[in-house]
Amino acid sequence: MTWNFDILPDFVFNGLSLGAIYGTVALSLVLIFKATTLINFATGELAMIGAFMVYVLHMEQGLWLWLSILIAMIISAGLGALIERTLTRPFDPADHLPVVLITLGLFLIFNALAGDIWNYQVRLLSNPFGKFPSWVPGLGGDRFVMVLGSRLKYQSIGIWLTLALALFLLGLILNRTKMGLAFRAVSSNVESARLVGVHTGRTLGFGWAIASAFGTLGAVLVAPQLGGVNPNMMATILIYALAGAALGGLDSLGGAVIGGILIGLIQAVLVMWLGVVVFGQAYMSILQLAAAFVLILIVLLFRPSGLFGSRRVERV
Amino acid sequence: MSDDVFDEVGLVAKNLHASYGAVEVLRGLDFEVAQGKVSVILGANGAGKTTTLRAICNMCNSSGDVSLGGVDISRLGTAEIVRKGVAHVPQGRGTFPELSVTDNLLVGAYVRKDKEINDDVDRWFEIFPVLAERREQLAGSLSGGEQQMLAVSRALMSRPKLLLLDEPSLGLAPLIIEDLFTRFTNLNKETGLTMLVVEQNANLALDMADVGYVIESGEITLSGPADQLKSDPAVQEAYLGA
Numbered sequence: 350m351t352w353n354f355d356i357l358p359d360f361v362f363n364g365l366s367l368g369a370i371y372g373t374v375a376l377s378l379v380l381i382f383k384a385t386t387l388i389n390f391a392t393g394e395l396a397m398i399g400a401f402m403v404y405v406l407h408m409e410q411g412l413w414l415w416l417s418i419l420i421a422m423i424i425s426a427g428l429g430a431l432i433e434r435t436l437t438r439p440f441d442p443a444d445h446l447p448v449v450l451i452t453l454g455l456f457l458i459f460n461a462l463a464g465d466i467w468n469y470q471v472r473l474l475s476n477p478f479g480k481f482p483s484w485v486p487g488l489g490g491d492r493f494v495m496v497l498g499s500r501l502k503y504q505s506i507g508i509w510l511t512l513a514l515a516l517f518l519l520g521l522i523l524n525r526t527k528m529g530l531a532f533r534a535v536s537s538n539v540e541s542a543r544l545v546g547v548h549t550g551r552t553l554g555f556g557w558a559i560a561s562a563f564g565t566l567g568a569v570l571v572a573p574q575l576g577g578v579n580p581n582m583m584a585t586i587l588i589y590a591l592a593g594a595a596l597g598g599l600d601s602l603g604g605a606v607i608g609g610i611l612i613g614l615i616q617a618v619l620v621m622w623l624g625v626v627v628f629g630q631a632y633m634s635i636l637q638l639a640a641a642f643v644l645i646l647i648v649l650l651f652r653p654s655g656l657f658g659s660r661r662v663e664r665v
Numbered sequence: 666m667s668d669d670v671f672d673e674v675g676l677v678a679k680n681l682h683a684s685y686g687a688v689e690v691l692r693g694l695d696f697e698v699a700q701g702k703v704s705v706i707l708g709a710n711g712a713g714k715t716t717t718l719r720a721i722c723n724m725c726n727s728s729g730d731v732s733l734g735g736v737d738i739s740r741l742g743t744a745e746i747v748r749k750g751v752a753h754v755p756q757g758r759g760t761f762p763e764l765s766v767t768d769n770l771l772v773g774a775y776v777r778k779d780k781e782i783n784d785d786v787d788r789w790f791e792i793f794p795v796l797a798e799r800r801e802q803l804a805g806s807l808s809g810g811e812q813q814m815l816a817v818s819r820a821l822m823s824r825p826k827l828l829l830l831d832e833p834s835l836g837l838a839p840l841i842i843e844d845l846f847t848r849f850t851n852l853n854k855e856t857g858l859t860m861l862v863v864e865q866n867a868n869l870a871l872d873m874a875d876v877g878y879v880i881e882s883g884e885i886t887l888s889g890p891a892d893q894l895k896s897d898p899a900v901q902e903a904y905l906g907a
Contacts, residue, residue, distance in 0.1 A: 527775070534772045537761040544722065544759065545823065546747035546776035659763065 353626050358499035360622040361614070366505035367574070367589075368613020369512045373567035374583075374590035375597065375605035376519070380560040383536040383600045384553055387448055388591070391432075391455035392564050393583030398459055399425040399565025400578045401467060404474050414475055418569050422562040429561025430554040437557075438550050442539070463580035471582075476573035478507025508570050515566060516606065522559070523602075532556055536600075585638055589616070592641040595648045598658020608656065612641060674735050675700040675859050676721070676827055681729035683713070683720045683883075690716045691727070692883040698827065698876070700734075701857040703849075705874035705891065707867050707904055713883040714863035715756055718829045721861075722746050722753050733827060748776050750826035756835060758812040760819065762805030766796055769804050769815055773822030782822075789818040792848075810841040817845075821858075830862045834869065842866065846873055867904035871895045879903075 374396065381389045399421045406417035432455065440447050481503045483489035493500040523529035531552045534542040543549055571586055572578050589612050597608025616637050624633030648655060676698040683691040690713045698704040708714045720727035722743050731739040738746050753759075761769050770789060774782045790797035793814045799807060804815055813833060820828060830849070834842040846869045852858050853873070864870035871877055877894040879887040887899065894900050 530768060530772050531775060533764055533768070534761050534775075537763040538759070540724070540755065541759040541761060542772075543724070543743045544747065544753045544755065545773050545819070546744045547772075548744050 350627055350629070353622075355498060356626065357618070357622060358497040358501075360617045360626075362496075362499065362501050362505050364614040364617030365610060366502070366508045366613070367617060368593070368610035369508045369606075370567055370571045370574075370609075371586065371589045371593045371612050372606035372609025373512055373515065373563055373570065374586055375594040375609040376516075376602060377560040377564040377567065378590060378594045379597075379599060379602055379605040380556050380563070382594070383602070384532065384556045385437075385442065385448075386600075387437075387445055387452070388599075389557075389560070390449070390452040390587075391459060392452075392560070393568075393587030393590075394456050394459035394463075395425060395429065395432075395561050396564030396568035397463060397578070397580060397583045398428070399561070400474065400568035400572055400582065401463060402565075403569050404467075404472060404578050407475060408473070414477055418477070418566070421569070422565050425561040425565040426558035429557035429559075433554040433557040434550070438553070460580050467578075467580065469580055471575070471577045471579045473577040474569070474572045476504060477569065478502075478504040479573070504573060511566070511570060512606070515563065519559070519563075519602070528552070528555055588638060589613075589641050592645045592648075594655075595645050596655055598655030600659060601655065601657040604655055604657030612644070615640060615644065674732070675702065676861060677730075677732050678717075678721065679730040681717065681720055681727065681731065683716050683725050683727040685716075685726070690883050691720060693729070694880065694883070694885055696878050696885065696888070698859055698861045700859055701853075702875040703853050703860045703862065703873055704876045704878065705870040706861070706863040706878045706880055707865070707870065707894075707900070708863070708880040709865065709903075712880045714880065715831055716883075717880070718753060718755075718831050718861070718863060721829060722751060747823060750823075751829065752820035752823050752825035752827070753829040754813075754816045754820045754831060754833065756831040758809075758816045760804040760807075760812050760816050762803065764804055765801050766804055766807070766815060767800045769819050770822050773819035776823055785822055785824075789822070793818060810837050810845070813837060813841075813845060817848075821852075826859060828858055828860045830860060832864055833862070834864060834866045842869065846870075849873055865904070867895075867900065 374392065377392050378389060381387060402421035402424055403417045406412045406420055407414050436451050437448050479492065481488040481491050488494055493502045523533060531542065531547045532555060534545065534547055535549050535552045539549055568583060572582065575582050590609060593609030593612040594605050596611055597604025620633055620637050620640050624630050678694060678696050681691055681694040694717060696704065706714055706717060716725060719725040721731055723741060723746060724743055729739065730737065733749055733751065736749065738749050761772065764772065767786065770786045771782065774785065790800065795811055796815055796818065804812060807815060833845055849860065850873045853860055862870055862874065871891045871894055874891040877889065877891045878885050879900060887894065887897065
């Protein structure tokens with residue numbers, strides 16, 4: 350056993366950037382869960398389709414990367430709203446099973462569709478945060494900066510800044526707009542929301558739209574870490590994001606982000622650094638996903654509302 | 666019909682039916698609330714009081730004619746009925762527990778487009794200073810009485826023509842109930858707000874009301890001016906503990 354502290358910062362940075370991505374996808378899950386108490390299992394595949402849109406727009410059509418991302422997020426939002434309108438609204442909101450099955454079905458359909466169109470090979474997608482831009486003094490063109498003797502990648506910094514900006518915008522939308530107020534009202538009490546004149550269907554559609562756009566952003570950020578885009582890229586990410594959302598509390602937006610980041614840290618620091626590096630158990634690296642499952646189990650058993658979730662009070 | 670028909674007719678329900686699955690809960694109710702007046706519907710648990718209010722707002726499987734100011738609202742969705750001027754305080758308060766007190770009031774004005782929304786919020790804070798003290802607190806952390814004040818203020822933020830109150834006294838301490846009913850009476854007297862109240866607390870409700878109805882198993886068994894109902898032997902025996 351060797352306590353290899355000098356490379357620990359590497360793992361912490363890596364955990365924080367993976368965690369930020371999980372947090373972004375977890376936000377997508379929680380936005381829909383908050384309003385409907387449903388887990389949208391198609392979250393990851395919708396995000397994957399969004400990442401492929403960026404691939405088509407940027408790599409194939411040559412559009413500017415950030416414009417491609419923006420367009421893909423807008424199309425994803427429309428797709429999310431369309432799914433809400435056509436596939437979930439006709440069903441009784443109190444009966445969860447049909448809608449959960451529909452989201453599972455969408456998971457399979459999107460995955461097969463993407464496989465059919467783009468096959469299952471990993472396709473390179475440009476990294477939005479590959480090298481420091483030239484205007485950053487002393488670092489322009491570099492891929493990383495040395496911090497605490499470890500390499501802090503520009504990619505990680507970019508992911509954090511993107512998540513921070515996205516959270517700030519989400520906060521503005523939810524807390525400063527009428528639609529945001531309606532969304533919070535529907536999340537808190539659907540019946541009373543209807544009684545103040547909120548069109549609950551439209552409001553849920555808006556929630557699906559924002560959630561889908563967030564998912565796409567998460568997929569674009571994670572693609573460089575996976576070597577590019579492919580139809581199965583989000584499968585494991587979704588599990589980590591679910592673990593993050595469960596840990597943070599399924600109905601807490603802030604909790605989703607913190608939960609996602611904690612999962613990234615657990616994966617990188619506890620499993621990879623402590624398990625593989627310190628204790629020299631190489632097989633631990635294949636148990637990263639298992640760790641996420643174990644965590645979901647522990648949370649559900651001992652603290653079902655998560656770290657920041659509200660305990661559901663059932664009124665009679 | 667002219668625009669001022671509401672000045673006389675208020676809310677009129679004719680042959681109102683409602684059912685949950687195969688169970689018929691309302692079996693053809695006829696009742697009305699004259700403009701500027703208060704009607705009360707009395708009934709025991711399970712008589713169909715809550716369902717009556719839900720049927721007016723089209724929140725359950727119902728049929729029959731409901732009109733507000735002579736305009737048929739029975740085919741409209743709930744959100745549209747609210748826009749026609751109906752505010753409903755459901756049983757169990759109907760606040761938004763995860764929203765702050767201020768946000769509860771703001772969302773109450775969701776259907777309004779005028780510039781006086783913030784003035785109205787301030788007005789309710791003046792009327793209920795305890796809400797002003799807790800404006801940033803989450804509604805779920807308020808006491809039962811405070812939540813009922815908030816629910817009523819929230820409903821009136823839409824500047825409704827008609828206020829529906831579903832058992833406002835439920836689960837509140839007697840002193841708080843009296844205070845609330847005094848406020849309801851004042852609201853009606855001062856602003857001419859039309860109200861339909863369903864209650865089990867017949868004493869207070871009949872004191873405030875102009876007209877009363879008694880429903881049993883989804884049918885109206887008794888109706889008349891409130892003071893007359895109060896002295897009716899059947900009502901006294903069933904609801905006033907005489």
